[in-house]
Amino acid sequence: MAATPCDRIRADLSAYADQTLTPRRWEQVSYHLAGCADCRAELAAIDAVCGELNRCRASGPSTSLAARLEAIAGEQAQAPLYMASGQGELPSARRDRGRRVAQGSVVTLLAMVSVVVLAVLIAPDPPRLTNLVGAARQQFSMSAASIGTNEAIGAVLLAVERGADLGESVSYQPVNQVVGLTPVSAERAVxxxxxxxxxxxxxxxxxxxxxxxxxxxxxSAQVRTAKRPGEGTQLEVLDSRGDGFMSASLPTLTPQRVTAPEGWSFAEGSEPVVVGGRAATQLQASQDGRPVAGWWFDTETGIQLWAERYDAYGAVSIATGFKQLSFGEQHLNGGAAQLIALQPASGSQTEGWCVGLSECPQELGGLPLVAYASSNREAHRSMTLVYSDGFESAVVGWTEGLLAEDGAVSSAQSSGLPTLYWQSGEAVVWATTNGSYELLCDIADELPQEAPYPSSLLDRVAAGLNRLVPVR
Known part of the structure; x- marks a missing residue:
């Protein structure tokens, strides 16, 4: 179908409206429009659309929208979008995110450094321990007063350590011994x-x-004694003026079993002797041919009337005996203070009973565990272990802190109690006994060995952190 004149004119109406036709063609279109109403209507529609478009172009974009877009684009606002790499993300956004990560890392590092510095500043200084010999003997005295049959000895030793005025030193006359002693078995002695x-x-x-x-x-000292089965013992140590210096109530704690020390031999008097006005059976213990201990037991009741311990030269080192004695009803004073809160060895089967030491032995130096006492308070943790076979006793301690002086120290001072103590890591370990120095060394060999107190920066930080966030 051949194109009509209107078809040819309509093809140029848009260019006519834009005034982009050549002069010759513009005249031809104008001539046709003058005589064609349909084409004039078409041109009018095109002019209306162009006018609307011109009005939109003249209004321009919103200034607030432009500002927001430029803020988002940042440094890339003037750059073409095709230069941006990454899917849906501008380089400036990636740099901002990296900067935020770096800033967060710096803040975290500063916080960690602050915590470490604070931990160092608040880390507790270890308690410095002095006069370990005196402290060890006090513990032994209190413990010895609570076990066995020689409560009075422990009470007097403790009074001496606490400064009791016992007056001038005196002489001591050993108990008359039977000339004829008959060897007996260890079982008989036990x-x-x-x-x-x-x-x-x-x-x-x-x-x-x-x-x-x-x-x-x-x-020398005198001790008022009152003992009632099932209730315990009360003691009052008198000073040189006869005044009461110290009184205490003691629970009844006895060795789980009485066992004769290895190497000891025993002999018994063939005839009773009189001690404290009562008939008594004498028992003597010897080691390597020299006497080490002597006891005199009441023939009627079996209680111990007198006892002596001898040194390496056979001289009496410690002695105790009843000067006055009566039997019968006694009511103990409930107001007297207890010397030491010892727990019987049977309690050592409960969880958490052993404090500080990696292991609290049930036996040391051949002596069985009799009782113990412990404290788990912060910066004051301690453990006291009492061992006794009924013949010899030893007390071992673990005390958190730092020795005021270096090295292990032995002592055999006026109390006759050899003592050893040494630094073992975060605590001081000590041991004392009324037995021989050889026994003490055997006991020490079974305890934690000497080691310096941990004092590195890492240790101090750990101690401070534990104070901030306690770990149990």
């Missing part, structure tokens, strides 16, 4: 001592105690 420990007899009286000063004289 039976005699066990009977004394387990005697269900209510007694009261005054005991004398003599402790060698290693110069041939003795510190």
């Amino acid at each position: 039976n005699l001592l066990t009977r004394a420990v387990d005697a269900s007899v209510t007694v009261s009286g005054v005991q004398g105690v003599w402790v060698s000063d290693n110069a041939g004289r003795y510190r």
Whole structure:
């Protein structure tokens, strides 16, 4: 179908409206429009559309929208979008994110440094421990007063350590011994001592105690004693003026078993002797041919009337005996203070009973564990272990802190109690006994060995952090 004149004109109407036709063609279109109403209507529609477009172009974009877009684009606002790499993300956005990550890392690092500095500043300084010999002997004295049959000895030793005025040193006359002693078995000796420990007899009286000063004289004191089976013992140590210096109530704690020390031999008097006005059976213990201890037991009740311990030269080192004694009903004073809060060894089966030490032995130096006491307070943790076979006793301690002086120290001062103590990491370990120095060394060999106190920066930080956030 051949094109009509209107078809040819309509093809140029848009260019006519834009005034982009050549002059000759513009005249031809104008001539046709003058005589064709349909084409004029078409041109009018085109003019209306162009006018609307011109009005939109003249209004321009919103200034607020432009500002927001430029803020988002940042440094890339003037750059073509095709230069941006990454899917849906401008380089400026990536740089901002990297900057935020770096800033966060710096803040985290500063916070960690601040925590470390704070931990160092608040880390507790270790308690410095002094006079370990005196402290160890006090612990032994309190413990010895609570076990076995020689409560008065422990009480007097403790009074001496606490500064009791016992007056001038005096002489001591050993108990008259039977000339004829008959060797007996260790079992017989154990039976005699066990009977004394387990005697269900209510007694009261005054005991004398003599402790060698290693110069041939003795510190002496008198102790009022009242003992009631099932209730315990009350002691009152009198000073040189006869006044009460210290009184205490003691629970009844006895060795789980009485066992004769290895290497000891025993002999028993063939005839009773009189001690404190009562008939007594004498028992003597020897080691390597020299006497180490002597006991005199009441023939009727089995209680211990007198006891002596001898040094390496056979001289009496410690002695105790009843000067006055009566049997019968006694009511103990409930107001007296307890010397030490010892727990019986049976409690050592409970979880968490052992404090500080990696292991609290049930036996040391051949002596079984009898009792213990512990404290788990922060910066004051301690552990006391009491061992006894009924013949010899030893007390071992672990105390958190730092020695005021370096090295291990041994002592055999006026109390006659050899003592060892040493730094073992974060705590001081000590041991003392009324037995031989050889026994003490055997005990020390089984305890944690000497090690310096941990004092590095890392240790101090750990201690401070533990104070900030306690870990148990």
